[in-house]
Amino acid sequence: MTDFGAGSRVFTSDERTISAIAKNVGIPKKRARFLFRLANYLNCKNILELGTSLGIGTSALAVNTKSAVTSIEGCPQTADVARNQLKKFGLSNVKLKVGEFEEILSKFIVFSNKTTNNKQQTQYDLIYFDGHHTKEATLKYFKLLLPAAHNNSVFIFDDIHWSPGMEAAWEEIKTHPEVRVSIDTFFLGLVFFRQEQAKQHFTIRL
Numbered sequence: 001m002t003d004f005g006a007g008s009r010v011f012t013s014d015e016r017t018i019s020a021i022a023k024n025v026g027i028p029k030k031r032a033r034f035l036f037r038l039a040n041y042l043n044c045k046n047i048l049e050l051g052t053s054l055g056i057g058t059s060a061l062a063v064n065t066k067s068a069v070t071s072i073e074g075c076p077q078t079a080d081v082a083r084n085q086l087k088k089f090g091l092s093n094v095k096l097k098v099g100e101f102e103e104i105l106s107k108f109i110v111f112s113n114k115t116t117n118n119k120q121q122t123q124y125d126l127i128y129f130d131g132h133h134t135k136e137a138t139l140k141y142f143k144l145l146l147p148a149a150h151n152n153s154v155f156i157f158d159d160i161h162w163s164p165g166m167e168a169a170w171e172e173i174k175t176h177p178e179v180r181v182s183i184d185t186f187f188l189g190l191v192f193f194r195q196e197q198a199k200q201h202f203t204i205r206l
């Protein structure tokens with residue numbers, strides 16, 4: 001496989017079994033259930049995921065077939081496994097894009113300046129950031145995708161306490177002026193943008 005992310009603390013070679021990827025990289029069942037429930041509760045129709053891996057989170061987000069899920073994966077071999085799995089589950093509401101995040105995003109998202117509002121902007125109800133767990137990359141994708149958020153969107157960041165860099169990125173995201181409510185569930189960090197809401201931070205153990 002091709003590793004685009006922050007590298008692995010577990011794998012030392014670029015040959016990995018699917019079961020080892022599922023165990024060490026894929027999200028656990030509890031987190032997948034949470035993603036499913038949250039997307040369902042917030043009635044998310046347009047969903048974007050950065051980091052498909054084997055498609056565990058993708059499947060959880062796409063089980064509600066009223067939603068349209070776009071998921072991006074950099075490693076073509078891993079994406080092939082995810083594609084087969086999604087097909088097996090009959091989840092035809094997923095568009096899987098293969099390539100580096102920034103490159104793919106620049107191809108299919110029209111970025112515009114929110115204040116000038118002069119371009120047709122792709123907006124997402126939910127964006128799940130689960131790839132490239134470094135401070136710089138996390139903040140880069142957050143800022144890149146801010147114009148794709150509307151007032152009721154939620155951004156979900158995985159592994160916010162994985163490293164000092166991820167902690168620092170999460171601190172900066174929480175205090176960003178466009179962010180109103182942030183929730184730290186330990187593994188996941190959730191941010192909401194409802195401008196009518198007072199700025200508040202919560203810590204909840206799921």
Ligand SMILES: C[S@@+](CC[C@H](N)C(=O)[O-])C[C@H]1O[C@@H](n2cnc3c(N)ncnc32)[C@H](O)[C@@H]1O
Pocket residue numbers: 002003004005006025026027050051052053054055056057058072073074075078099100101102130131132
């Ligand atoms: C933690 S895994 C995603 C787990 C997945 N969301 C799940 O539900 O099981 C991160 C994935 O993101 C991909 N990735 C990391 N950085 C990337 C980048 N800059 N561009 C494209 N893919 C990237 C990796 O190849 C890896 O498969």
